[in-house]
Amino acid sequence: MIIFLTVIFLILIILLIWVVSEKGQLALPSTKAAIEEGGLTLKNIHGYIYAKWSKEYIGSLIKIVFPLSPKWLKKLIGKKYHSKVLTLPQAEAIIKHDHHTHLHTHDLEKIIPYPIARNLILNGPPDIAIYECPCRHNRKNPCQPTRVCMLVGQPFVDFVLEHKPNESERVSKNEALEILRAEHKRGHVHTAWFKDLCLDRFFVICNCCKCCCGGIEAMLKHHVPIMVSSGYSAHVDTKKCIGCKICEETCPFGAVKIINGKSTIDTNKCMGCGVCIDKCPQKAISLYLDKNKPLPLELDKY
Numbered sequence: 001m002i003i004f005l006t007v008i009f010l011i012l013i014i015l016l017i018w019v020v021s022e023k024g025q026l027a028l029p030s031t032k033a034a035i036e037e038g039g040l041t042l043k044n045i046h047g048y049i050y051a052k053w054s055k056e057y058i059g060s061l062i063k064i065v066f067p068l069s070p071k072w073l074k075k076l077i078g079k080k081y082h083s084k085v086l087t088l089p090q091a092e093a094i095i096k097h098d099h100h101t102h103l104h105t106h107d108l109e110k111i112i113p114y115p116i117a118r119n120l121i122l123n124g125p126p127d128i129a130i131y132e133c134p135c136r137h138n139r140k141n142p143c144q145p146t147r148v149c150m151l152v153g154q155p156f157v158d159f160v161l162e163h164k165p166n167e168s169e170r171v172s173k174n175e176a177l178e179i180l181r182a183e184h185k186r187g188h189v190h191t192a193w194f195k196d197l198c199l200d201r202f203f204v205i206c207n208c209c210k211c212c213c214g215g216i217e218a219m220l221k222h223h224v225p226i227m228v229s230s231g232y233s234a235h236v237d238t239k240k241c242i243g244c245k246i247c248e249e250t251c252p253f254g255a256v257k258i259i260n261g262k263s264t265i266d267t268n269k270c271m272g273c274g275v276c277i278d279k280c281p282q283k284a285i286s287l288y289l290d291k292n293k294p295l296p297l298e299l300d301k302y
Contacts, residue, residue: 030158047195051156052163058134062214066222078225083191083206083215084112084297085230087274087287088180091190091205093299094152095176097124101299110295112194112228119194119201122299127157128176131168136212143209148183150176150205183207187250189273191215191227192297210252220254231296232272232287236263240284247276247285267292 031048050057069077086094103111103120129151136142147169151157160168171179180190189208194201210216218224234255236247243261255269256276267290277285289296 028162030155030162033155033158050195051159055132055134055137058214059138062135062138062217066214066218066224069222069224071223074222074224077218079114082112082114082195082225083193083227084294085227085271085273086190086192086205086297087230087232087272088184088190090230090297090299091180091192092177094122094192094205095126095128095150095173095180097122097126097299099124111231111297113294114194114228120297121201122153125173126153127170128152128173129157129160129168129170130176130179131160131164133206133212135206135208135214138214139212142212143186143188148179148188148207150179150207151203152205153203156203180205180207184275184278187252187275187279189213189216189252189271189275208252213252216252227271229270229290229293230272230274231289231293232274233267233270233290233293234265234272234274234276235286235288236265237284237286238262240282242282242284244281246279246281250279251276 065077066074101120101122101124108120130147131149131151133142133146133149136146136148147167151160151168157170161170184190186209189210191206191208192202193204193206195203206213206215208216215226218226241262243258243263245258247263248256248258251270252273252275253269253271255266255271257264257266263284272287272290272293274287277287
């Protein structure tokens, strides 16, 4: 009984915050659209809080939840909040998408091996908005630029534009592609995020740097299973490799080591992001389809 009353009390507090945050309205149009799609459930209210106060939400994960959680909770987080690493062409394909695609659990279970949140809905060409990266804004000296998180599709785009007008802006397909390519040149990783608290489906492409990204930090430092491989692994042509260490220094996942003067890839750590390929001055690295990893997210094949 006490637990039931506590839950009811928390729901009432959340609803009060909701109404106040909506400037006295019951809900802004984008919020109403989200309710119509997902229903007024506790899970979706949680999703509203996540989207409305993403900087504070992500900050609490980075500073409190990931470092202090027991192993069982870290595993649970990995099941409810996770991402698929993308190569640059895979990320570009999502932005260029020009027709309706709905991949549901059955289609995606070999691509995103999680028990929930496996929906990918794209009504192409998708609406796109960029907004301030909450991970970078939780760091003292964040990587620049900071407006690199990319909302894809509705109701997510309208929600961030309505609720964070000073932190977001709508962009065209070409502008989004330019941002992706610029981030790739900086050595940053493209990731498609799926969250069961955001209408149970894909909602954003992040451009992650190893020094700021909460997801990369959670996985490498705190062992939270929050990211899954692109489906590829890197391979080094030892005849071309000169052991310059550039790939070792730039790999976001610590998968590359110089051994006996040559680059060596730890495929257990390699996430197949492709960052090392363009950074290698000798063009000695390539990606191959790794049968030991989930299938790639390649829209043109589905």
